[in-house]
Amino acid sequence: MDELLNALLRALAFGTPLxxxxxxxxxxxxxxxxxxxxxxxxALGALAGFAVAYGDGSPGSGSIALGIVxxxxxxxxAALLHAFITITLRANQFVSGLSLTLLGLGVAGLLGKKxxxxxxxxxxxxxxxxxxxxxxxxxxxxxxxxxxxGLTLRSVGENPAAADVLGLNVNLIRYGAVxxxxxxAGLAGAYLSLVYRxxxxxxxxxxxxxxxxxxxxxxxxxxxxxxxxSVFFGLLYYLQFRLQGKTxxxxxxxxxxxxxxxxxxxxxxxxxGQQGAAPEALGRPYTRGER
Amino acid sequence: xxxxHTATAPPVLELRAxxxxxxxxxxxxxxxxxxxxxxxxxxxxxNGAGKSTVISVMYGLYRPDEGETLVDxxxxxxxxPAQALKLGIGLVPQHPMLVARHSVxxxxxxxxxxxxxxxxxxAGRIRELSEKYGLGVDPGARVSQLSPGEKQRxxxxxxxxxxxxxxxxxxxxxxxxPQEVGGLFQxxxxxxxxxxxxxxxxxxxxxxxxxTDRVTVLRKGKVTGNAPTRGATRETLAEMMxxxxxxxxxxxxxxxxxxxxVRLAAHDLQALSSRGLPALxxxxxxxxxxxxxxxxxxxxxxxxxxxxxxxxxxxLQGGQITLDGVALGRNARTIFESGVAHIPEDRxxxxxxxxxSVxxxxxxxxxxxxxxxxxxxxxxxxLDSHARQMVNTFDISTPGVGTASRLLSGGNIQxxxxxxxxxDLSGQGGAKVILAVHPTYGLDxxxxxxxxxxxxxxxxxxxxxxxxxxxxxxxxxxxxxxxVMYHGELLGPxxxxxxxxxxxGLIMAGGAASTDGTPHGAGPGDLSVQAGxxxxxxxxxxxx
Numbered sequence: 001m002d003e004l005l006n007a008l009l010r011a012l013a014f015g016t017p018l019x020x021x022x023x024x025x026x027x028x029x030x031x032x033x034x035x036x037x038x039x040x041x042x043a044l045g046a047l048a049g050f051a052v053a054y055g056d057g058s059p060g061s062g063s064i065a066l067g068i069v070x071x072x073x074x075x076x077x078a079a080l081l082h083a084f085i086t087i088t089l090r091a092n093q094f095v096s097g098l099s100l101t102l103l104g105l106g107v108a109g110l111l112g113k114k115x116x117x118x119x120x121x122x123x124x125x126x127x128x129x130x131x132x133x134x135x136x137x138x139x140x141x142x143x144x145x146x147x148x149x150g151l152t153l154r155s156v157g158e159n160p161a162a163a164d165v166l167g168l169n170v171n172l173i174r175y176g177a178v179x180x181x182x183x184x185a186g187l188a189g190a191y192l193s194l195v196y197r198x199x200x201x202x203x204x205x206x207x208x209x210x211x212x213x214x215x216x217x218x219x220x221x222x223x224x225x226x227x228x229x230s231v232f233f234g235l236l237y238y239l240q241f242r243l244q245g246k247t248x249x250x251x252x253x254x255x256x257x258x259x260x261x262x263x264x265x266x267x268x269x270x271x272x273g274q275q276g277a278a279p280e281a282l283g284r285p286y287t288r289g290e291r
Numbered sequence: 292x293x294x295x296h297t298a299t300a301p302p303v304l305e306l307r308a309x310x311x312x313x314x315x316x317x318x319x320x321x322x323x324x325x326x327x328x329x330x331x332x333x334x335x336x337x338n339g340a341g342k343s344t345v346i347s348v349m350y351g352l353y354r355p356d357e358g359e360t361l362v363d364x365x366x367x368x369x370x371x372p373a374q375a376l377k378l379g380i381g382l383v384p385q386h387p388m389l390v391a392r393h394s395v396x397x398x399x400x401x402x403x404x405x406x407x408x409x410x411x412x413x414a415g416r417i418r419e420l421s422e423k424y425g426l427g428v429d430p431g432a433r434v435s436q437l438s439p440g441e442k443q444r445x446x447x448x449x450x451x452x453x454x455x456x457x458x459x460x461x462x463x464x465x466x467x468x469p470q471e472v473g474g475l476f477q478x479x480x481x482x483x484x485x486x487x488x489x490x491x492x493x494x495x496x497x498x499x500x501x502x503t504d505r506v507t508v509l510r511k512g513k514v515t516g517n518a519p520t521r522g523a524t525r526e527t528l529a530e531m532m533x534x535x536x537x538x539x540x541x542x543x544x545x546x547x548x549x550x551x552x553v554r555l556a557a558h559d560l561q562a563l564s565s566r567g568l569p570a571l572x573x574x575x576x577x578x579x580x581x582x583x584x585x586x587x588x589x590x591x592x593x594x595x596x597x598x599x600x601x602x603x604x605x606x607l608q609g610g611q612i613t614l615d616g617v618a619l620g621r622n623a624r625t626i627f628e629s630g631v632a633h634i635p636e637d638r639x640x641x642x643x644x645x646x647x648s649v650x651x652x653x654x655x656x657x658x659x660x661x662x663x664x665x666x667x668x669x670x671x672x673x674l675d676s677h678a679r680q681m682v683n684t685f686d687i688s689t690p691g692v693g694t695a696s697r698l699l700s701g702g703n704i705q706x707x708x709x710x711x712x713x714x715d716l717s718g719q720g721g722a723k724v725i726l727a728v729h730p731t732y733g734l735d736x737x738x739x740x741x742x743x744x745x746x747x748x749x750x751x752x753x754x755x756x757x758x759x760x761x762x763x764x765x766x767x768x769x770x771x772x773x774x775v776m777y778h779g780e781l782l783g784p785x786x787x788x789x790x791x792x793x794x795x796g797l798i799m800a801g802g803a804a805s806t807d808g809t810p811h812g813a814g815p816g817d818l819s820v821q822a823g824x825x826x827x828x829x830x831x832x833x834x835x
Contacts, residue, residue: 148400148409155390155401162388166402167373280391 007238008231012130013196015234017042017188019133021212022219022226023140024184028079030144030221031177032157032281035082036097038185039209040104041075045186046193047108047115048074050200054120064124068190075186076179078104083178087171090285101209109202120198129191140223153177157279160286170286185209207259214262218269220277236261301364303328303488304349304380304457309358311344318344320512321358326457331479331489333499333520335532336509337735338700342492345509346459349490350382351375373402381450385461387442389434396430399449413452420451424481425474439466440474447478458482459490464498465733468589469763469796476502494735496525497764508532533737548771551579552615554755555601555631555724560610562596570596572779574610578724578755583746584784585770586759587795593779594759595636598726601757602626602633614724627656630723632712634730636759638701642708645697649689650678652696653711681710686741702738705730709745725749728759743769763792775799 021038028035035041049071055061078100085096144150153173155163160170188208193200211233219225240254302325311319319341326332336342347353348360351369359366362378369375372382389398396417400409414430421428426444434442443463450458460479464472479489479502491503499506500520508516508531516531530536557576564570570593578584588594599605601612603623612619614629627633635641643652654663654674662673678692687706689699696704709730713722727746731739746769750756760766766773766787773790774783775798782798 146408148404148406151393151397151401151404151409155393158390158392159388162390162398163401165372165388166376167371168402 007235007242010238011231011234013126013234014237015230015232016126016130016133017191017196017208018212018215018233019137019226019230020129020191021185021188021209022215022230023133023137023223024181024188025213025216026219026221026223026226027140027153027184028174028177028181029216029282030157030279031153031174032160032279032284032286033083033086033174033178034093034097034283035079035100035178035181036094036213037078037082037100037104038181038212039205039207040101040108041078041182041185042104042189042192042205042209042212043108043203044078044104045071045075045189046204047112047189047200048186049190050112050115050120050193050198053194054115054118054200057118059121064122064194067194068187071186071190071193072183073186075189076183079178079182079185080175082182083175086285087174087178090287093283093285105203105205112200112202115200116202118199120194123198124195126195129195134227137223137227144223154279157281160281161288164286164288174286185212188212211258211262214266217278218265220269221279222277233258233261300328301361302326303363305361305364306345306348307359307361309345309348309355309360311348311353311355317512319348319355322509322512322514323358324507324514324517326488326490328456328488329483329486330504331483331491331502333503333506334490334492334509335496335499335506335528337532337737338702339511340509340532341512342509343461344512346382346461346490346492349375349380349457349459351380376450376453376455379454379456380459381453381455381457382459383443383446383450383461383463385463385465387439387446389442389445391433391435393434394430395428395432395434395437395445395448398434398445399430399452403452416452417448420448424451424478426478438471440468440471443467443475444478455487457488457490459492461492462494463491464493464495468761468799469792470800472498494739495764496528496736499528500525510534529736548579548582551581553577554580555612555614555757557601557612558610560597560600560612561608562600562605563608564593564596570779571600571610574779574781576757576774576781578757580753580755581750582772583750583756583758583770585766585773585787586757586776586781587761587763587766587773587799588759588776589799590761592776594728594776596779597776597781598633598636598728598757598759601724601726602631604633630721632722632725634705634708634712634725634727636728638705638708639697643696643704646695648693649682649687649696649699649707650674650692652707653678653681653692653714656711681707681714684714685710685745702734705734705738705742709742713745713749721752722749722754725754725756726759727756729761730758731760731762731765763795766795767792777801 021042025035025038049067052070053062053064053067082096082100085091086093144154152163152168156168156170156173164170189205192204197204215226215229215233219229236258240257244251244254305325307323308321309319309323310317310321322341322345334342334345344353348355349369351371351374354370360369361367367378369378369380394410396410396414399417400413403413404410405412417428417430420426426448428441428444428448434445437445443466447458463475467475479491482489491499493499500523503520505519506516506523506528507514508528510532515534526536555576555578557574560571560574561569562571574597586594586597596605600607603621603626607621614631619626619629639645644655654677657663658669663670663677675692681687682689682692685706687703687710689703696707713725725746730742730746734742746756746758758766758769767790770787772784773787773795774781774785775795777799
């Protein structure tokens, strides 16, 4: 029983950044914009969060709260770059997102050199983040289905022309959704560098951003289902550590398991026709007057 | 203009000398028109006459370069559709602008509705208005599950919810069955009785004569006529539209079909739809040389499968097809080469390659054979001169033979297909069988006339034509006999000389006992909910 409870707690701890990042991605994808830059935005958020919280290394010179704000701002700003390229310049969303991941990882690695190997003092408690993420999922689910603003966002992702004709500003709504997605990816990064492993190491996001992107499809663009999806993947991470070296199966297999499962799960989702749940205009830049 | 002495109140909506230019064209040239309270105004014109531009100006999609727009006699600037709605002007677009995944209520709450539970906040109003005008719309229904007619009524409701006084209907009947058109006209009558004003756009002159009070005609961007509907005839309206007299007389010399040899014969055809359900259940068919057989039916009752089976594009589960007494192969290429021409339903994507040039599209059938190709190498000179000749013969209006076909209007794309399918490049006498599916859908009067003439000429030369159409007037005018596809069976054929619209409409709705005796029990009013053997295929997207 204790073992089971422990597994669940660890799954929540692992799952929190996945939930935060995938909630952000759910919002920008429901508005019709794919952002494959989650991994890069998470890395930028992790570094910005750590740098501001760390200060000059002496106790009291940094601020955890400001670190969180800085992480969200870093993620949000990186996302605005993606928004400018894909919404205003109407470039391909997938190419821009991939570039953003490479850019984010590279920039964070370069600027983070001087922070590597230093621990953070005054590590914050995990639970406000975990509970906050779950409450946010509930709020977003309500917001999407039951408010005028949520309806507007969904309509923009389904049929932007219909929203445009009614005087709604499609591009502005999409900018907002993409920035929100980036801010949550940045927050997920801050969770990694401040809470989960209070330090900065190059490549510390370790593919979590990609899992968050896949999770969005797995949960069918639904914030409520994202809670369960992220706990499920959190559990897989936990098992990866727990079972390492205890079976005849090589450690590398467990290390690769979450990624293998992403593929399996997406194939499964595809078979179930989950792709049909994707917003109709997902990935397509909106041009007025095009049919 | 003319309103001064007939009405004391200023017109609800008036355009004064509106001009709109696009690079290279004047879409509207000093267009003046007005709309009085409680009247239905028809806006008539051929494709490209400027009707779309006029309604785009009225609805705030375009800003005119010159001229004035007046609402209730006051000059206004309509900068956006949202502003038009505020001024009481609504548009029911030809292709509905709805979010398929959302409910009717959610769609209608977009851009309005309360901050929380927006859908719920408008549901009551939707029910009320739907009942008042007989629209029969359920606010909780998913838009993706609605028929084209129902989607159109949702669009009408959107405007009514905003309290519009002017409603513009852009070719509303083009997606409707004859029965649904009747329903739409009832709704329009209710709205007119209520004092609202309607702008009605249609190519179908019969509909214009039936429902409108006044007609304004546009030709090449200019207003060429403005007359009360009472007293107008199809001939006078068409002459104003086209600028010359137009013949509606399609009856040709009826050939002596009894003596003519059977060209195409099909016996007990069985086929499955793309979803694996029976689409053809024992279809028998006989076409004699010189005969035009019309096929009527609600979309999705097996018409597409029948034509595709005959063209070799669809697998046959059972049955035989013979051409001039010889069994027809099952390969689309050999079928074409033995003389079966196909004018497909989706003229843009199936009939042409939109990004390829007019010349290349004209050569799609014969590009690999002499004279277009010699020793496996294309002869570009021959390709070019062949294209020029076809453009002349079929009066295809294109900037040049090298122009991509997607830049052409629907009528000209259809002419390319006719030229390719019916042209006789190899000198063997041309097509023996012509399979024509909705050949004039979305075409204007001039192009329709030419397509009809081409089909009749081909029949006169001894070809037989299978004409699938949802336009009953077209079927009655062209065909020697009319058969009806219903639930995968071909009922009839009935003699076209004695058939009536009402009679055919009733059979389309399942009013005739089917050959296996199963009562299908659907009344004529149930047409929109008829479930055929395959999903209804209303959205043909044929318009360029």
